[in-house]
Amino acid sequence: MIVNHAELVVSAVKPEQYPKGSLPEIALVGRSNVGKSSLINRMINRKRLAHTSSTPGKTQTLNFYLINRAFYFVDLPGYGYAKVSKQTKAQWGHMIEHYLRKREELTCALLLVDVRHKPTRDDVNMFDWLDYYTIPTVVVATKSDKLSKGKRLQQVKAIQRELGVRPEDIVAFSSATGEGKEPLWRAITSYVSN
Ligand code: GDP
Numbered sequence: 506m507i508v509n510h511a512e513l514v515v516s517a518v519k520p521e522q523y524p525k526g527s528l529p530e531i532a533l534v535g536r537s538n539v540g541k542s543s544l545i546n547r548m549i550n551r552k553r554l555a556h557t558s559s560t561p562g563k564t565q566t567l568n569f570y571l572i573n574r575a576f577y578f579v580d581l582p583g584y585g586y587a588k589v590s591k592q593t594k595a596q597w598g599h600m601i602e603h604y605l606r607k608r609e610e611l612t613c614a615l616l617l618v619d620v621r622h623k624p625t626r627d628d629v630n631m632f633d634w635l636d637y638y639t640i641p642t643v644v645v646a647t648k649s650d651k652l653s654k655g656k657r658l659q660q661v662k663a664i665q666r667e668l669g670v671r672p673e674d675i676v677a678f679s680s681a682t683g684e685g686k687e688p689l690w691r692a693i694t695s696y697v698s699n
Contacts, residue, residue, distance in 0.1 A: 506690040510573050511549040516566035520603065524569050529697050530577045530610045534601070534631055535617030537583030540647035543680035544617065545570060545578050548689065555580060565597065567604060576697040579604070579611075585627040606638060613641045613696035615689075620646035620660050620677060624667050632668045643692045644670050650679040 517523050533541045542555035549572060568580040581604065582597045605611065614635050618628050635642045646664055649657050657677055665675050676692060678685035 508549040512571050514569045514571045516568050528576050529612040530579050532579045532614045534581050536585035539617045541580050547680040615643050615645050617645045617647050620649050644675040646677045649677040650681045
């Protein structure tokens, strides 16, 4: 995929602010700090379009990035950050759930998990939930540069087994090296063409 146009169209806090029109949307879900913003930047070859942060739990908006004027990446607020209040967590949950359940333009979700760790309980719940609502899901095992090649393969297999995902629906990815970029584009291409 050659990306020649990318822009942040809106950071939405409520459905009325979501973009109009019917372009397909690919949602990125995962716990805070798992690498969602970095993945978007790497996929579109931009250093800082999506704001990465070393302070997890900051993004509380749904960020709609228009790509090639053809589809959107939608960066959803990260879950599982311990330091936010229960009330804030509930608000985030509601916002994410509403988007995932109701948004007709949503064609695929990318569930990001850290390749170094067993999926958290939140990751497993999210995966099961996406499955229940029959939202096509590609699992992205992020930060793959942090493991040796052998260990990386082992971990990807373990995550695959743990979540019960098909081998073709999981991709090892590194925003640092670009590993996995082309396989990920291949995995999502069918979901972004009208
Ligand atoms: P988000 O909260 O899910 O959007 O996560 P970010 O993209 O902001 O990344 C959180 C932190 O992890 C930042 O310090 C990134 O530089 C780092 N990070 C993200 N992806 C990678 C990766 O593939 N490799 C390495 N080594 N670090 C990464």
